[in-house]
Amino acid sequence: MGATIFDVAKHAGVSIGTVSRVLNNRDRVHPKTRERVLKSIEALNFSANAYARGLANQQTDTLGLVIPQVNDSFYFEIVRGVEDAATEAGYRLLIASQPRHSEEHRYLDLFQRSYVDAMVLVAIDVHIYELREVIDRGVPVVLVHQNIDKSVPSFQADNFGGGREITQHLIGHGYTRLAYITGTDHTPDNRDRLRGMRDALNSSGLSLEETNILAGDFLPGSGYRAALELMRRPELPHAIFAANDQMAVDAIKALREHGLRVPDDIAVVGFDDVLMAQYVSPTLTTVHQPLYELGLQAAQMVLTTLQNQENVRSPALAPSVLLPTTLKIRQSCGCKG
Amino acid sequence: MGATIFDVAKHAGVSIGTVSRVLNNRDRVHPKTRERVLKSIEALNFSANAYARGLANQQTDTLGLVIPQVNDSFYFEIVRGVEDAATEAGYRLLIASQPRHSEEHRYLDLFQRSYVDAMVLVAIDVHIYELREVIDRGVPVVLVHQNIDKSVPSFQADNFGGGREITQHLIGHGYTRLAYITGTDHTPDNRDRLRGMRDALNSSGLSLEETNILAGDFLPGSGYRAALELMRRPELPHAIFAANDQMAVDAIKALREHGLRVPDDIAVVGFDDVLMAQYVSPTLTTVHQPLYELGLQAAQMVLTTLQNQENVRSPALAPSVLLPTTLKIRQSCGCKG
DNA sequence: CTTTCGTGTGAAAGCGCTTTTACAACCTCT
DNA sequence: AGAGGTTGTAAAAGCGCTTTCACACGAAAG
Incomplete structure (x- = not known):
């Protein structure tokens, strides 16, 4: 069990509210006080509990990713792209996988409990009404390699x-x-x-x-x-x-x-x-x-949507992005290799 | 925002404590009451918030996985194994990746904040004292494709x-x-x-x-x-x-x-x-x-350790498991194809 | 010298859940 | 009929954090 915000407050001789304010750059804190709190945080090697934070904030800085359970590693490049985008934006990545054409969607419940802030669904058969439920709850969703409805943004190869x-x-x-x-x-x-x-x-x-x-x-x-x-x-x-x-x-x-x-x-x-x-x-x-790009851009998009809270639920602007493919000319078509 | 335990309690005409008891099969609840609560849960499509639960329980049912950032998908089979083990045991999977030989270990902080209950580290250069800190905090760790110290369990191919x-x-x-x-x-x-x-x-x-x-x-x-x-x-x-x-x-x-x-x-x-x-x-x-097996068994082991809380911190029994490889005889050695 | 105002901070409520404590209600003995 | 046991439930505290509210303090204005 690491140090809590309470320990830091005591160490710095302030209240937990002040520590929280320093942590989040909220309101103004006297430079000297801030300095002292920062020192205490350092000294105690304090790191705010993401769960407590999630509870209080009603948001968890977590991105949910669902990929099909396939035995080849075709989709892994997409995962890399999503992971990079998530890390970049300061989000954690929660992964679930499931059989390609399964009717049962464990991850929906999982992600609901876990309160993921946004979801990326890769090549998953899912019904629009299931997604609507999620989206209406304020959780933006983006599809990759799948395009079930115009109201849900999607990224696909062309x-x-x-x-x-x-x-x-x-x-x-x-x-x-x-x-x-x-x-x-x-x-x-x-x-x-x-x-x-x-x-x-x-x-x-x-x-x-x-x-x-x-x-x-x-x-x-x-x-x-x-x-x-x-x-x-x-x-x-x-x-x-x-x-x-x-x-x-x-x-x-x-x-x-x-x-x-x-x-x-x-x-x-x-x-x-x-x-x-x-x-x-x-x-x-x-x-x-362009698998990596597909994952990267899809995740970036959904996280951006999240930041500009405004239009999460607006089905109006749900872009369906087609990323260009590249012809790889090798020998099997008759070209010199 | 979904229904909370409070809503369920009101709907069923009981207290939140009772709902919690039903949820966790803790203590005895009158069959009739249980029935009623279950119905309300169903009716409200309630699903317990994992973060609140994590806070109250001091455990999060989350397994942290770190994999190297490589541009090929070699490690993906391991991820599949870990994912299967986690799902099987009712755990979520939090993934972080990082450059193969990086000195900086973002994921340690990430996992600390996120309070992962256990960690699987795949082919990651990490110092034993960093791991000791984690393990001493009661978070079991297992290494895959890496073996830095006898006191930390590891799984490797032979x-x-x-x-x-x-x-x-x-x-x-x-x-x-x-x-x-x-x-x-x-x-x-x-x-x-x-x-x-x-x-x-x-x-x-x-x-x-x-x-x-x-x-x-x-x-x-x-x-x-x-x-x-x-x-x-x-x-x-x-x-x-x-x-x-x-x-x-x-x-x-x-x-x-x-x-x-x-x-x-x-x-x-x-x-x-x-x-x-x-x-x-x-x-x-x-x-x-045996990549899939490696991931599967490593994750199973670390989750089992977790369940038998006793020996998490005991460096005594830190098995170093060697999984057998299989010779794949094809043509390039001179055998008939 | 009092009034007003901005600034910085502490106290406390609340996020959704688990768990302990206490206590009614009902049985079962003598 | 009363003492002693069970059983089932409510009430409340606490997990670690954010945020609102109120207030003390000093500076600027009257």
């Missing part, structure tokens, strides 16, 4: 733009017959990437045949199966665009196992730019997502 | 055993001239892996020549340089053991760029079993570290 850009790149190679391996169907990530692909094709007078859309699920295995399926066809596409790197790598594996050369016989590209993309052979052309 | 095992495997291939690319010199990880390697060699009547120990730093780039250095020698070693996968992959890159085939001309193995090890070509033989 999946559409990324999908379009990488498709344009494939078209630039002269490929006209393209195939797409989908992610889980209902996710906006998957849909937007596909939309981007279609947009690029259409702009070039090309189109994506329905039969060249292969069902995948973002997980390893489905990329492999999709490639097998394509190889059963009389005619191979020129290039495959997989909704994420994991499936792209898997597809390449299947193709090579059947004697096809990538990118010479068929090009394959992915999405995400996971670390591994640089190390597979051939190195994988893909779209980089 | 780097020695892992280094020995993979070296034995190389020897089994018939390789006798081995080289080692070091990590940052002073880390125990690096030292133990090297010790393990030496041990295996000595047991087979072999030895590691000093000139075959190349200075690396765990970072990409140094593996590349070390391989270049080796290729300048009149005679190549049969195999290279790099202190981590990153450097191993980099070394392979350098070797291949100079026309050497891995593993035919020279074998290369790593340590860590990062995700990428499965995707490089050739796939990388390496040592898997």
Whole structure:
């Protein structure tokens, strides 16, 4: 048990009120008194109990972060961004994770008890009315990698733009017959990437045949199966665009196992730019997502909202920020590596 | 602002003390009264304020976790383990990160203010006297991937055993001239892996020549340089053991760029079993570290200590747990893939 | 020399909860 | 029927802090 504000007061020969005022630079305290209090704080190695403070202040300087429970570390970059923003602003970071598509939202209760001042939700399936409840309580919320309602601010990578850009790149190679391996169907990530692909094709007078859309699920295995399926066809596409790197790598594996050369016989590209993309052979052309930035900016936004208390509950200005992706040109599309 | 215990009391027609007793299953409450209180809690959607509770209880059901600020996501698996253990035990997780070798320990102050009940420190350079202060305050601490003092419990991967095992495997291939690319010199990880390697060699009547120990730093780039250095020698070693996968992959890159085939001309193995090890070509033989388990068990241990308050401050029984690593045999050592 | 005003500080209430203390109400014996 | 035990509950103190309120003091004004 460390020293309390009471100990400091006694040591400095003042009242606890004065110590508190020194601590918070509230009101005016005589310079000499302040000096004395500061010395006592130093001497006793005093540090104000955040919980007592939270109770008295009705705010806790704590940011709640929810991330999906995934077995890869894809989301960790986002956490780093959020952590940096929180630390920067003098906030603590309380973390909860939960299964990606769980209906039960433990963290909502957790965060309510813990009185987090704001929340960042990463790729979490949540209903708008649950969020409204939180927001109406004065706790600003921001979504990352998810966008369920216009009234809740969100930060996402520009999946559409990324999908379009990488498709344009494939078209630039002269490929006209393209195939797409989908992610889980209902996710906006998957849909937007596909939309981007279609947009690029259409702009070039090309189109994506329905039969060249292969069902995948973002997980390893489905990329492999999709490639097998394509190889059963009389005619191979020129290039495959997989909704994420994991499936792209898997597809390449299947193709090579059947004697096809990538990118010479068929090009394959992915999405995400996971670390591994640089190390597979051939190195994988893909779209980089600004994960760190996403986390950083989302957290900064929500903390700023908090500081300008005014508009927390105003659904009016809920920006939906799209951060640009970057095309990472490597070997698997046919470019020199 | 949610309902308070006072609101519940009024709604149920009892005193707040009774509500508290129901909440904590303390003392006996008449079944009928309990029922009534429970209903009111339900009706008002009441959830006890964790901060008020923390203040009254002098404990906060919060576990503090410190992880190094690294730009790769290597430590994320540990975080998952810790998070699972915390959730399981009904604890919240407060996360702080800091530069790997920073002298300044923000988190100590942070955690003191926040009154975390226990702390898990991952790969953090910290002085024993700083920890003693914390521990003497009754906050149990456990170290992961670090072991600064016998009086503080720690969880580590068995780097020695892992280094020995993979070296034995190389020897089994018939390789006798081995080289080692070091990590940052002073880390125990690096030292133990090297010790393990030496041990295996000595047991087979072999030895590691000093000139075959190349200075690396765990970072990409140094593996590349070390391989270049080796290729300048009149005679190549049969195999290279790099202190981590990153450097191993980099070394392979350098070797291949100079026309050497891995593993035919020279074998290369790593340590860590990062995700990428499965995707490089050739796939990388390496040592898997039980990261999730490390985090899980460390957190479980520290929370158990907390529950059996007795021995928190007793330096007597501070177990130093070594979790076994697993050899991941892939292609880069010369085995069939 | 009294009145007014600003300045600095102490006393005390309150944040939401846990826990101790005290005491009614009801039983169970003799 | 009264003494002695249980049981269930209310009342109140306390956790460490912030903040309001009031007030003492000295300076400026009348």
